[in-house]
């Protein structure tokens with residue numbers, strides 16, 4: 001028996017040797033392509049709010065002649081009971097579009113298709129789009145760098161609207177059965193380039209919690225509108241972003257059951273921050289904060305550099321509200337702005353979340 005086991009082992013090794021030394025296995029294809037749907041780049045994956053993901057194309061050549069990508073056609077199925085595409089052109093008459101972007105292509109974009117199907121399309125399509133909704137885009141470019149041989153970048157940004165809790169079910173349909181086709185890349189001669197891999201995150205839509213609060217600007221002569229407020233998750237990823245209304249109030253939809261840091265930021269002011277905001281109920285009100293003026297150079301401290309730049313423009317008027325030395329946004333740089341800076345001299349943000 002021992003002899004027989006040994007003989008089988010030897011036979012197996014011999015059988016495996018040609019495979020292991022086959023260069024086609026070791027090196028893979030000479031041209032390697034992938035389609036990557038990014039994780040959430042902004043917004044929040046919650047019911048009643050929107051979030052964005054980017055669609056990236058990547059191509060790498062490891063031998064000459066190199067294959068270049070001149071066209072990208074993608075079919076992106078998703079579960080329309082959970083998410084919908086938020087119309088990029090805000091025109092309901094032509095259905096729901098996504099935003100086609102430069103990045104992978106650097107020339108003038110030529111868009112052959114940009115449409116969302118919530119029912120089986122009338123045009124040739126992959127089988128997934130019979131049962132799921134699908135985003136369909138086709139894009140090429142003229143000018144620029146021509147065929148893309150070794151690069152990775154976005155071709156589209158999709159804004160999704162959360163409709164119900166559950167998995168968004170986003171995927172990329174690669175394989176079509178003959179005609180109708182699946183997603184495909186094209187070279188400059190109109191020949192298809194195989195897609196070697198896809199990468200799509202699992203995105204779950206959650207019930208929304210709301211963080212409410214108020215941000216007032218010290219010394220403002222206009223109103224309290226336009227302060228940027230963000231909710232950050234652990235690791236400082238932006239989960240939700242908004243701006244204040246004229247009375248300084250804001251409302252940030254975020255996924256329930258997590259802890260956030262809320263930051264308020266406005267041109268010319270120190271940041272203010274509230275950490276450890278645990279959103280477990282439907283709405284959490286974190287109260288009000290007053291942000292402190294005088295940080296003209298945006299380094300989140302008020303020091304001699306800021307005072308010098310206010311003095312340097314002292315007496316100027318008719319300025320845009322975006323002028324950083326016009327702290328109180330009245331269009332004039334005068335003693336009121338200098339006093340704000342002098343009063344906060346030596347302070348750095350983020351300041352405590354306090355009235």
Ligand SMILES: [Ca+2]
Nearest residue numbers: 087091094095
């Ligand atoms: Ca539209």
Ligand SMILES: [Ca+2]
Nearest residue numbers: 295297299301
């Ligand atoms: Ca400063």
Ligand SMILES: [Ca+2]
Nearest residue numbers: 326328330332
């Ligand atoms: Ca002023």
